[in-house]
Amino acid sequence: MQSRNISKRGLKAGSSSPRIDLEIYFEALGNLYHKKENPEGILLLNMAENKLAWNLCKEKINAYSQTPIPEWVAGYTDIKGDISTREAIADYMENYFSKCEINPDTIAIASGATGAIEVTTFLLANPNDVVVIPSPSYSVYDQDIKHYSGLEKYCLQTHTSFSSSASDYKISIDQLEKAKKDIEKSGKDFKILIITSPDNPTGIGYESEELKTIASWCIAHEVHFVVNEIYGMTVLPNTHFQKTSFAQIMSEHQSDFLHLWSAVSKDFGISGFRFGWIHSHNEALMNGISQTNLGHSVSNHTQFIISQLLTDTPFLDRYFVDFQQQMEKSYLLVTKTLDRIGVPYLENIGSMFIWADFSSFLNEGSYASEMELWKDIYNKCQILVTPGGGMGHQYFGAFRIVYPNLVYNDLVIAMKKLEHYFLKER
Numbered sequence: 001m002q003s004r005n006i007s008k009r010g011l012k013a014g015s016s017s018p019r020i021d022l023e024i025y026f027e028a029l030g031n032l033y034h035k036k037e038n039p040e041g042i043l044l045l046n047m048a049e050n051k052l053a054w055n056l057c058k059e060k061i062n063a064y065s066q067t068p069i070p071e072w073v074a075g076y077t078d079i080k081g082d083i084s085t086r087e088a089i090a091d092y093m094e095n096y097f098s099k100c101e102i103n104p105d106t107i108a109i110a111s112g113a114t115g116a117i118e119v120t121t122f123l124l125a126n127p128n129d130v131v132v133i134p135s136p137s138y139s140v141y142d143q144d145i146k147h148y149s150g151l152e153k154y155c156l157q158t159h160t161s162f163s164s165s166a167s168d169y170k171i172s173i174d175q176l177e178k179a180k181k182d183i184e185k186s187g188k189d190f191k192i193l194i195i196t197s198p199d200n201p202t203g204i205g206y207e208s209e210e211l212k213t214i215a216s217w218c219i220a221h222e223v224h225f226v227v228n229e230i231y232g233m234t235v236l237p238n239t240h241f242q243k244t245s246f247a248q249i250m251s252e253h254q255s256d257f258l259h260l261w262s263a264v265s266k267d268f269g270i271s272g273f274r275f276g277w278i279h280s281h282n283e284a285l286m287n288g289i290s291q292t293n294l295g296h297s298v299s300n301h302t303q304f305i306i307s308q309l310l311t312d313t314p315f316l317d318r319y320f321v322d323f324q325q326q327m328e329k330s331y332l333l334v335t336k337t338l339d340r341i342g343v344p345y346l347e348n349i350g351s352m353f354i355w356a357d358f359s360s361f362l363n364e365g366s367y368a369s370e371m372e373l374w375k376d377i378y379n380k381c382q383i384l385v386t387p388g389g390g391m392g393h394q395y396f397g398a399f400r401i402v403y404p405n406l407v408y409n410d411l412v413i414a415m416k417k418l419e420h421y422f423l424k425e426r
């Protein structure tokens, strides 16, 4: 019999971990690498925390925190976020992020991208509706759509083995049609499609024409299409990629079925500030957020600090150039190491990840073997990466390397250890 000290959903939520590497990550936090104090400590390459960004923003954010607090900060404000903060986001989107006109009324603030995902899916779909996400994908989507909204995930497999070509990771209309048929056959409704661009874990990005094609299909079939642009400014310079924010396509269509999520967590390395937003022209959605989002809202003090950051154009002009150059330097360090080891990887346009194929080092093509190699890298190199298992893909041996999780000098040490392990120890 079900115990009465917790509900069924509480029991379910408490018994599932959002990701495979969480327990080992918390263990590693107590034994982190330090050049002098702990040279044998753990080098983290698994958590999407951008140390390069934080190091560049730290001083400025400390300075904004010293600004005297205006009156509105102390009280309640609009549940979608104070209008001054939503205006700051609109300015930021217009100037840097999406380069098109943005009405602050189409923006609602939430506690990180997670808060945005939870409230949007809660309001757009009914329990047991299906959310389609191409695999491999950010593993925590699973929890974000299930715990509050009771939705199901459909992992769309665009390909089955590892591929070094970005086009193999992108969804086609045929695949969307097939997903729709599969879902309807099981008596369910394909309600939402989510893509992440630039993507976690693959680092691919969708270009304008690709987004337009998918958007038209979704509008025609009344499927909500959300593009998660949490890595919107974390793009590498010197790639052929033509970045287009989905906001531009939304502006052309003005449809109730198109939405965008973003946050400051990654582009500024401040995930702890818990600040994200939803951009949508769907008035019913915005009204729903106004009534339900207090529990997912962001402290006014944080809103005030972030508003200063997002409107500090002299700083932002410099910051994005420096940030993207530093990202590229670290990216090249890792990819050159992988080249020497002989590990294939997917060419990147942005995000914080390198999706690399270590399957030739597995004893066999199985989940157990993937976990064995992952733990061996942790134990012998003191390096923690994320195994691909749990990201919804049917392939074994792909790992995600979060290269800006370390500052450059520490990344150099990590890459030396990785190279030594694969070329000398095995």
Ligand SMILES: Cc1ncc(COP(=O)(O)O)c(C=O)c1O
Residues within 6 Å of the ligand: 048, 111, 112, 113, 114, 115, 138, 196, 200, 228, 230, 263, 264, 265, 271, 274, 275, 276
């Ligand atoms: C694709 C994606 N969405 C959402 C999140 C969660 O972001 P936040 O910390 O802003 O809630 C992450 C974090 O890694 C992510 O990669």
